[in-house]
Amino acid sequence: MDKTMGLRQAISTYLSDGDTVALEGFGHIVPVAAAHEIIRQGFTDLVLARMSCDVIVDQLLGANCLKGLISSFIANSSAGSLHELRRRIEKSDPEPLWFDEYSHGGMVARYQAGASKLPFQPIASYRGSDLAAKNPQIKSVPDPYGGPDIHVVPALNPDLSIIHAQRADRHGNVQAWGMLGIQTEAAFAGRRLIVTVEEIVDEAVIRSDPNRTIVPAHVVDAVVVIPRGSHPHSVQGYYDRDDEFSRQWSALARDAGAVQNWIEAHIRGTNDHDEFLAALGSDHFERMAIHDAYSTPVNYGGRA
Amino acid sequence: MTLSAHDTIGAQAREETAGSEAARGGAAGSETAASKSAGSQVTSSELLTVHSARALAGRNVVFAGHGLPTLAVSLAQHTVAPDVEIVYESGVTGARPPVMPRSISDSILVPGAASVMPMTHLFNYVLQGQRIDVGFLGAAQVDRYGNLNSTLIGEDWEHPDSRLPGSGGAIEAMAGAAEIFLVMRRHTPRTFVESLDFVTSPGPKKAAEAKAGAMPAGAGVTHVITDLGIMTRFARDEELTLTAVHPGVDPAEVVRQTGWNLKVSPGIETTQPPTPSELALLRETLDPTRIYLR
Numbered sequence: 055m056d057k058t059m060g061l062r063q064a065i066s067t068y069l070s071d072g073d074t075v076a077l078e079g080f081g082h083i084v085p086v087a088a089a090h091e092i093i094r095q096g097f098t099d100l101v102l103a104r105m106s107c108d109v110i111v112d113q114l115l116g117a118n119c120l121k122g123l124i125s126s127f128i129a130n131s132s133a134g135s136l137h138e139l140r141r142r143i144e145k146s147d148p149e150p151l152w153f154d155e156y157s158h159g160g161m162v163a164r165y166q167a168g169a170s171k172l173p174f175q176p177i178a179s180y181r182g183s184d185l186a187a188k189n190p191q192i193k194s195v196p197d198p199y200g201g202p203d204i205h206v207v208p209a210l211n212p213d214l215s216i217i218h219a220q221r222a223d224r225h226g227n228v229q230a231w232g233m234l235g236i237q238t239e240a241a242f243a244g245r246r247l248i249v250t251v252e253e254i255v256d257e258a259v260i261r262s263d264p265n266r267t268i269v270p271a272h273v274v275d276a277v278v279v280i281p282r283g284s285h286p287h288s289v290q291g292y293y294d295r296d297d298e299f300s301r302q303w304s305a306l307a308r309d310a311g312a313v314q315n316w317i318e319a320h321i322r323g324t325n326d327h328d329e330f331l332a333a334l335g336s337d338h339f340e341r342m343a344i345h346d347a348y349s350t351p352v353n354y355g356g357r358a
Numbered sequence: 359m360t361l362s363a364h365d366t367i368g369a370q371a372r373e374e375t376a377g378s379e380a381a382r383g384g385a386a387g388s389e390t391a392a393s394k395s396a397g398s399q400v401t402s403s404e405l406l407t408v409h410s411a412r413a414l415a416g417r418n419v420v421f422a423g424h425g426l427p428t429l430a431v432s433l434a435q436h437t438v439a440p441d442v443e444i445v446y447e448s449g450v451t452g453a454r455p456p457v458m459p460r461s462i463s464d465s466i467l468v469p470g471a472a473s474v475m476p477m478t479h480l481f482n483y484v485l486q487g488q489r490i491d492v493g494f495l496g497a498a499q500v501d502r503y504g505n506l507n508s509t510l511i512g513e514d515w516e517h518p519d520s521r522l523p524g525s526g527g528a529i530e531a532m533a534g535a536a537e538i539f540l541v542m543r544r545h546t547p548r549t550f551v552e553s554l555d556f557v558t559s560p561g562p563k564k565a566a567e568a569k570a571g572a573m574p575a576g577a578g579v580t581h582v583i584t585d586l587g588i589m590t591r592f593a594r595d596e597e598l599t600l601t602a603v604h605p606g607v608d609p610a611e612v613v614r615q616t617g618w619n620l621k622v623s624p625g626i627e628t629t630q631p632p633t634p635s636e637l638a639l640l641r642e643t644l645d646p647t648r649i650y651l652r
Contacts, residue, residue, distance in 0.1 A: 080448055080477065081463025105477075106463075106526070129523035132424070132461040143521045157525035158447070162481045178486050179533035181571030182505075182560030185525060188515055194570035203570040232468050233448045234476045288465040297460055347469040 057226045057277045058254060061327065064276040065091045068246045069100075073213035074124075076103040076165075076244060077110065079287065080235035081131050081295070085218040085250050086110055087283035087327040093117040094321060101152070103212055105161045105236060106131065109286065109303045112138040115151070116313040117321070122152035124210065126161045133297065134304030138313050147310070155189055160207045165236050167209035168243030174206040181205065215244025218284050219268065220292060222249060223257040226274030229266040232290025241269045250280045252292050263352075280327055282339070294342040400632050402585050403651045404640055405604065406541055407433060408632040409583050410494070413539060414439045417491040421445050421484075421531055424459045425650045426541060427494035432644045433636065445484060447527050449475035458649045481527065485534040488575045493535035495559065495579075498522055499551045500540060502597045502618045504579025506532065506559040515556065525558050532559035533574035537581075545584035551617040562594045586612045588629065589620075602627045 059067070065088065069075060075092070077085050089110040092100070101122035102114060108131055114120050115138045123139075130136045142151040156164065163175035176195075186192040186205060194203045217237040219230040228249050230237065241247050249269065254277070260267060286296035306312045324330045331339075403426060410430035414420065415438040420431050422444050431444050445451050446462045452472025453459070459467050468474055475484070484490065497506035508528055512519030532538055542549055557564060561578030565571070579598070582589040587603035599621040603609050605628055613620045645651050 081461060082448075082465060125524070127524050127526040128521070131463065140521050144518060146517065155524060157529040158477070158527040159481045159486065159530035162477050166478060178572035179530045179574070181533075181573060182557065182565035182568040183525075183529055184509070184515075184557040185529065186571070188556075202572065205571045231474075232465055233450065233463055233474060235448075236477045238476065239478060290465050290468055294465065295460070344465075 055271075056224045057271070057274055058224050059276040059278055061087060061091050061250065061278045061280055062095070064248050064278050065095055068248055068275055069095075069097060069214050071097055072099045073097075074101040074103060076210070076212035076215040076240045078104065078215070078217055078235055078237050078240040079284070080106055080233055081108070082233045082235070082284070082288050082290065083218045083220070083230060083237070084108065084110070084284045084287040085216045085248075086285060086287065087280045087330075088216045088218070088248065088250050088278075089114060090321050090327065090330060092119055093317065094324075103161075103210060103240075105158055107136055107139065109136075109300060112136045112303065112307050112313065113317060113321070115139055115142060116307075116310075117317050120151070122154065124154040124156070124161075126156045126158045130300055130304050133300035135307075137304070137307040138310070141310060154191065155185065156192070156207065157183075157185060160185075160192070161210075162236055162239070163207050164210035165239035165243050167207070168211040169239045169241075170209075172209060174208050176204045176206050178204065210243055212240070212244045214246045214248065215240045216248045216250065217241055217269070218250045218280075218289075220251065220289060221253050221255045221259070222251045222274075222277050223260045223271075224254060224277065225257065226269075226271035226277045227257075227260045227267050228269040228274065228277075229260060229263070230268045231266060232288075234268060238268045241273055246275050247273055248276045248278060249274055250278045250283045252279075252281055252283065252289055254279050262354075264354075265352075282331055283327060285331070285339075285342075288342075291344070291347075293339065294344050296342055298341075400637065401651060402543060404632055404637060406430075406543065406583055406585065407640060407651070408636050409588060409629060410539060410541055411636070412438055413581050413583065413588075414442055414492065418442055419445060419489060419491045421447070421490045421493040421535055423447070423494060423496075424462050424464070428459065429640065429644055429650055430494070433639055436639050436643070437636065443472075445480070445490065447480065449473075449477060449480045451475070458645055458647075460649075481530055485527065485530040488534055488536070490531070490535040491537070493531035493538050493576075495528055495531060495538055495540055496542065497528075497540065497549075497559075499549055499554050500542065500579070500582065501551055501554050502620075503563045503595075504538070504540065504561045504582070504591060504598060505554055505557050505564045506540070506561075506579070507554040507556045509556040509558045511555055513555065518555075528559045532561070532578065533565075533572075533576065535576045537577045538579045540579050540582045542582060542584045545586040545612065545615050547615060547617040550615065550620075566594065586615060597621055599623050600626060602629045604629050605631055 286299035411433035510518035
């Protein structure tokens with residue numbers, strides 16, 4: 055079954071106002087283009103699940119798409135603060151943000167429970183942390199096997215999960231390499247799943263290396279080809295990270311008006327990701343070029 | 359601002375407070391009192407890196423962020439701990455990057471690495487699974503028992519004066535690693551406090567006082583390395599004790615710069631300054647373009 059689809063159609067088909075949407079990717083293969091399309095289509099009252107925040111969280115907040123955030127790290131990776139997010143939390147400016155906060159281990163456990171269709175997952179690290187006091191969703195339960203009480207976190211099952219990857223076939227068998235974060239668990243935990251990829255490849259390419267597949271086709275609702283869909287984050291083997299962009303964002307977003315102007319000019323003022331990229335300038339991507347470093351092929355064998 | 363972020367997990371908090379908001383006016387990039395008195399040009403970053411590296415003697419598996427902890431582990435590989443390896447929060451082990459990584463999620467860490475684990479493996483099997491000897495952390499605040507705050511500054515949790523990055527994986531590192539090394543660039547009463555505004559990552563004493571949950575596997579913070587000296591604690595209920603000061607630093611000054619009545623070891627020592635070979639390794643081999651040494 056051919057699941058390829060344009061980004062505009064995929065987002066409008068599988069996302070609704072008020073949904074919980076997971077956008078995962080740990081500083082690498084991040085579905086940035088998909089986040090921008092959510093802004094273009096003007097979705098509101100979304101709850102965003104994202105372990106490690108980055109520029110797209112500030113952008114979705116500035117565009118008034120979000121009523122809530124589920125996260126475990128709310129800085130702009132190593133590039134500084136996310137000031138739109140800080141204004142919301144520190145000053146309720148322009149309005150309060152519902153923030154459901156965990157540690158990374160807690161988020162991993164939530165996605166695992168969600169992917170496994172379990173109600174909750176035990177976690178060993180919260181004893182004595184004020185995080186457990188701040189968040190009533192972090193509870194403790196008796197160990198039925200006689201050990202001491204143990205903390206648990208609830209399953210996370212987003213209405214829609216979106217991940218980005220290097221490549222997929224038209225059926226939706228998704229291959230990724232490099233840092234894989236929590237993408238497989240987020241994919242299985244989602245009630246619906248959109249995968250954006252750098253390129254669609256022939257099924258034979260996927261089948262030549264099946265261990266590289268992180269999400270099988272039966273989990274996927276839509277496959278969207280969107281080159282440079284992770285910028286300013288890297289895609290292993292395709293392009294490098296744009297640290298300057300991320301740093302400039304942390305400077306720009308100190309000014310709430312500048313965030314609004316940027317969203318108008320670069321997101322709402324462009325029709326799609328190609329136009330977004332073009333507006334950055336044709337030479338913008340030269341510094342993100344990389345050189346090749348191929349793995350040695352493995353022998354999958356076959357019966358003689 | 360940002361490429362100086364180094365510490366680690368959860369503790370870009372420290373970068374945050376150091377960089378802009380809470381704790382201006384520190385010594386990053388400047389000569390320390392110690393180095394001045396020694397008559398050399400050792401920077402604060404070099405001093406902290408060298409002492410972090412020396413403390414890794416006998417350790418093998420280290421959970422660390424990019425920047426200073428990565429430099430410290432690299433230096434230890436060349437000196438006191440040839441077999442020591444870094445595990446990054448991004449899941450990479452045994453990285454051999456040709457240049458210094460710009461963050462723990464920098465793709466340059468992947469080519470030539472020994473493994474890249476998904477986060478489920480890193481958090482469940484490596485950290486919670488107690489495979490880490492030493493975790494490097496930073497923090498916005500630390501108290502006398504080595505409890506750490508990387509979440510917020512202020513009294514109102516819902517509307518803090520300054521919202522910091524949060525835990526990241528710091529809670530899991532504290533709970534699962536056998537011991538934690540805390541690196542603090544600026545030893546001041548605003549960072550070494552009597553009472554934390556928020557306990558992000560509790561040490562085992564704090565955990566034991568709580569009512570429920572699994573007890574942490576590790577000893578908590580055992581070493582605190584700052585621009586003024588080194589504090590250690592080893593038993594669960596033990597306070598941090600000043601065990602060494604850098605050359606030219608008066609122990610009384612360290613006590614003044616600490617927000618609680620800091621214990622001073624009767625046998626307090628003076629740290630050995632970075633040696634010419636340690637400095638040569640850092641400056642000429644490990645970080646020749648001074649991305650992190652500043």
